[in-house]
Amino acid sequence: MQKRVPWFVYWPPRILGILFILWLMLFSLDIFDGNYGFWGTVLGLFMHNIPALVLLLVLIISWKYEIVGGIVFILAGLFYVGMLVTNVLLNPPPGPGVMSWSFPIAGPAFLVGILFLICWFRKRR
Numbered sequence: 001m002q003k004r005v006p007w008f009v010y011w012p013p014r015i016l017g018i019l020f021i022l023w024l025m026l027f028s029l030d031i032f033d034g035n036y037g038f039w040g041t042v043l044g045l046f047m048h049n050i051p052a053l054v055l056l057l058v059l060i061i062s063w064k065y066e067i068v069g070g071i072v073f074i075l076a077g078l079f080y081v082g083m084l085v086t087n088v089l090l091n092p093p094p095g096p097g098v099m100s101w102s103f104p105i106a107g108p109a110f111l112v113g114i115l116f117l118i119c120w121f122r123k124r125r
Contacts, residue, residue, distance in 0.1 A: 013115035073113030
């Protein structure tokens, strides 16, 4: 029988996961700056939101299986940092501090993943 966890352990990863996904979807609104027409805009919105839709599916699965959310959100943060490092190595930027760009996206992903792992661990104890 699984142990019931307190609300302050159960709800933060889920609420922050929803907010994080909405934060990622916010970046897709730059598609409206271009003149792509209706179907071009719809396609652009879909393409920009694929990572957020994948994380939404993971969040739905993680609602019951916290270990999935813990692993996938941390891996998503690592994937983003890895992509940024690869991009910086291939195309060096003109100024310092480029790795600080990863904090607004990778930071919340790591936080949500860690909170899901804490919830999973507390449920197992």
